Amino acid sequence: MGLSVSASFAILAVAFFIGVAPLIESVFYASNRLMEGANDVADWKMAWARTNIQVDNATYNGTLTLLNLTNIGSTVLTVDGVSVLLNGTYVPHNATNATVEGKATDIWSPNEKLRLELNVTSALDERVVVVTGNGVAKYGVIA
Structure with missing residues (x-):
């Protein structure tokens, strides 16, 4: 019984990490895109403020x-x-x-x-x- 519980837990843990990896990657991608957008807006505001x-x-x-x-x-x-x-x-x-x-x-x-x-x-x-x-x-x- 001890080996089957450990083996099934290991299989579930590996499956969990495989299933969550794309989710984590998409969260990092989305956060990177948001930061790039915020930087673009900041650059535009700086150029606007310096224009006269x-x-x-x-x-x-x-x-x-x-x-x-x-x-x-x-x-x-x-x-x-x-x-x-x-x-x-x-x-x-x-x-x-x-x-x-x-x-x-x-x-x-x-x-x-x-x-x-x-x-x-x-x-x-x-x-x-x-x-x-x-x-x-x-x-x-x-x-």
């Missing part, structure tokens, strides 16, 4: 709406990530000519000026909203 732009001026010269912006934050931004709304209407990127410090580039570093030439008509006192790729927005009025 300034609308230097917004003008309409009869054919083009001109926006002059300055990256006054400490985050390097992309020009493709910048979106413009003119009186609540999205201005597509193909209607925009963008230069950073006079050069056609996609990198907008801190303390650099971005000039956007929008091929859209506008009127005086229209509101313009510029939104960066990570969600920071600034408002301006066309003068």
